[in-house]
Amino acid sequence: MSTSESDPAVATRETILAAATALFGDLDYPGTSIRDIARAVDMLPGSIYAYVDNKEAILYAIVSAGIEQFVAAVESLDPATAPDLRLEQAIRAHVDIVAENPQRALVVFHQWRYLGDESRAKVITARRRYEEFFRATIGEGIKTQAFRSDLDVRYATLTVLGALNWTPEWVHADDPSSADSGRKLADILLAGLRPVDEDTP
Structure with a gap:
């Protein structure tokens, strides 16, 4: 996979991490669900797993x-x-x-x-x-x-x-x-x- 092909995936993963950081900061880790993170980045919950394991x-x-x-x-x-x-x-x-x-x-x-x-x-x-x-x-x-x-x-x-x-x-x-x-x-x-x-x- 070329760098140009991988950049969108890297950017999406960073967006997910940034949204999760804000949610963990506001709600704490136990109070945040994958669904909450997906909603914050405008994705379906199942789609998150293409970028992170759990x-x-x-x-x-x-x-x-x-x-x-x-x-x-x-x-x-x-x-x-x-x-x-x-x-x-x-x-x-x-x-x-x-x-x-x-x-x-x-x-x-x-x-x-x-x-x-x-x-x-x-x-x-x-x-x-x-x-x-x-x-x-x-x-x-x-x-x-x-x-x-x-x-x-x-x-x-x-x-x-x-x-x-x-x-x-x-x-x-x-x-x-x-x-x-x-x-x-x-x-x-x-x-x-x-x-x-x-x-x-």
Whole structure:
């Protein structure tokens, strides 16, 4: 099959995934049926299966692609950058990706648990790659004294990721202030990690 012949099928599949993302965001995965997705893209329910295997396959495609986008963003950062600045870049990149499509990010970070065992295991592996970036960066920051020496790496990592995972709840794509949300969140989180200046009154 030539590229030109396959493009319409790829475009249709992407349309289905986009519609499903919006529906999963509004109704949650269990509350959305294949019929709902088909109606959203003006197709017969049976026609959907020419492009996807089933509803779970749709969720896995959304979640796996979404997580890989976040992983790619942090793994592309220069490892030679100071750890505190690298962490700031990662936080800002995370918020920027969320702002592109908050509904998709909400599905990616909160609905992967609906996946079956095999798909969930793959997603967990990708999530661990993302978590490991933050864990390693925070650990490096402690060693280089960019961060406080008394920090518990595990709890510091969970605190940062916990804050990031909920950004889809308050970051909105059509909000002009979203462009500055990453910097503001990074300032707050990094303030809790950096050493306290004892000379500050």
